Amino acid sequence: QLQLVESGGGFVQPGESLRLSCAVPEFTFDRCAIGWFRQAPGKEREGVSCVSSSRLTQNHADSVKGRFTVRFTVSGDNAKNTVYLQMNSLKPEDTAVYYCAAGGIYSSYSYNYDYWGQGTQVTVSS
DSSP: OOOOEEEOOEEEOTTOOEEEEEEOOGGGTTTSEEEEEEEOTTSOOEEEEEEOTTSSOEEEOGGGBOSSSBSEEEEEEGGGTEEEEEEOSOOGGGOEEEEEEEESSOOSSGGGOOEEOOOEEEEEOO
């Protein structure tokens, strides 16, 4: 069973930044698309960002796009087999448990992902 491990969640104030990490097993790192999802209490799981297996293409939900820029970006570190979700200009509505997932299809839909991490809590509040 492939296991992903997220880290980096925490408590921040509105406008601040956080970087989440997703450790991916080495043998699948460059074979899988990685998706980031979040789930707030009482709400359905939402796709936030996803990146292709080549790490050259990424997509983001409208909810994490600002007026002129994208608030969230995804990057990867091949040496560490880790994918990052950089979250800037955080808002209270970004509060949720964040999950990373790996799958064979580059997609923003959770059903296309086969392997999931345990989640990390992000709380944005003043």
